Amino acid sequence: MNLAELNAVAEAMVAPGRGILAADESSGTIRKRFEAIGVEASEDTRRDYRELLLRTGEAMSKYISGVILYDETIWQKAKDGTPLVALIKQAGALPGIKVDEGAKPLPGCPGELITMGLDRLAERLPKYYDHGARFAKWRAVIDIGEGIPSDTAIRTNAHALARYAALCQAARIVPIVEPEVLMDGGHDMARCYEVTQFALKQTFHELYLQRVALEGIVLKPNMVVAGKKFSTRAPVAQVAEMTLRLLKACVPAAVPGIAFLSGGQSDEEATAHLDAMNRCGGLPWKLTFSYGRALQAAPQQAWRGRSENVATAQRAFAHRARMNSLAALGQWKMDLEKKAA
Numbered sequence: 001m002n003l004a005e006l007n008a009v010a011e012a013m014v015a016p017g018r019g020i021l022a023a024d025e026s027s028g029t030i031r032k033r034f035e036a037i038g039v040e041a042s043e044d045t046r047r048d049y050r051e052l053l054l055r056t057g058e059a060m061s062k063y064i065s066g067v068i069l070y071d072e073t074i075w076q077k078a079k080d081g082t083p084l085v086a087l088i089k090q091a092g093a094l095p096g097i098k099v100d101e102g103a104k105p106l107p108g109c110p111g112e113l114i115t116m117g118l119d120r121l122a123e124r125l126p127k128y129y130d131h132g133a134r135f136a137k138w139r140a141v142i143d144i145g146e147g148i149p150s151d152t153a154i155r156t157n158a159h160a161l162a163r164y165a166a167l168c169q170a171a172r173i174v175p176i177v178e179p180e181v182l183m184d185g186g187h188d189m190a191r192c193y194e195v196t197q198f199a200l201k202q203t204f205h206e207l208y209l210q211r212v213a214l215e216g217i218v219l220k221p222n223m224v225v226a227g228k229k230f231s232t233r234a235p236v237a238q239v240a241e242m243t244l245r246l247l248k249a250c251v252p253a254a255v256p257g258i259a260f261l262s263g264g265q266s267d268e269e270a271t272a273h274l275d276a277m278n279r280c281g282g283l284p285w286k287l288t289f290s291y292g293r294a295l296q297a298a299p300q301q302a303w304r305g306r307s308e309n310v311a312t313a314q315r316a317f318a319h320r321a322r323m324n325s326l327a328a329l330g331q332w333k334m335d336l337e338k339k340a341a
């Protein structure tokens with residue numbers, strides 16, 4: 001493992017004012033997203049949509065440091081024959097690859113999931129590296145509900161994340177470590193804090209046991225927010241304060257950066273929370289975004305599968321990328337959203 005090389009990639013992923021586009025929806029997830037905008041999912045429509053994003057010059061060259069791709073996408077070519085990976089590199093961003101194979105039921109733990117994909121991962125990683133991938137992603141899914149999460153689910157998922165991270169670093173690929181505590185339930189912020197704390201503590205313990213160099217990873221956590229079915233939404237300042245308190249207690253300073261998932265927050269909430277945290281300053285790691293829905297909901301709505309809407313969709317994507325870039329610098333203002341509306 002060349003730690004300097006891994007560290008340089010990790011630092012580039014969280015460079016000031018830049019963040020990650022999570023465009024790695026699996027075929028099932030992108031089908032759902034396309035259904036919502038009346039688009040039939042096929043290899044071609046998935047390619048056309050991802051090409052639209054990657055050809056958004058302003059977003060890709062100024063605000064996006066890297067793009068997480070799904071296995072199908074990383075091998076695809078644009079309509080004119082240019083490999084999609086080449087579009088990313090031409091814009092000055094880094095190609096990344098989701099290497100997990102999705103979450104399956106965890107035996108003995110009803111309602112809980114374990115992320116799959118460790119078998120043959122050591123053989124798959126060099127192929128992605130040779131094709132240009134310089135970072136990877138693995139997402140563990142932790143649900144909060146009646147009697148869950150169990151210790152078993154937290155520990156087993158943390159172990160898998162650490163095994164994945166060690167394999168990535170051995171293959172010269174920076175692992176994005178994503179233990180996602182879902183915001184689907186009716187729980188309050190304190191419960192989110194408690195569960196996320198357990199997940200992060202356990203994940204860093206396992207990373208230590210698997211001898212993962214923290215200077216060569218990027219952490220992708222959820223923020224501390226109440227479940228979607230909880231009665232009230234907390235003020236932005238409270239989400240920022242609790243999330244920072246949690247991260248300071250759990251994430252070693254050796255980690256170059258933290259790139260949040262949006263997790264079902266509205267576009268503006270995800271931006272406002274990131275901005276509020278960065279305004280606090282004095283943090284040992286960079287804080288940026290690795291958003292899927294909070295970067296793509298607007299361009300998907302604008303596109304709706306029609307070629308005549310491509311330019312409008314690209315403007316919508318560039319706008320969200322710029323707003324989140326400002327938030328990563330602690331320089332976002334709600335007025336900027338209104339002016340664009």
Ligand code: 5MM
Nearest residue numbers: 022024025026029261262263291292293
């Ligand atoms: C883009 O969605 C990613 C892939 O999801 P599936 O494997 O379930 O299809 C997802 O992992 C995403 O990268 C993260 O959850 C962050 O996305 P959000 O939308 O939460 O910002």
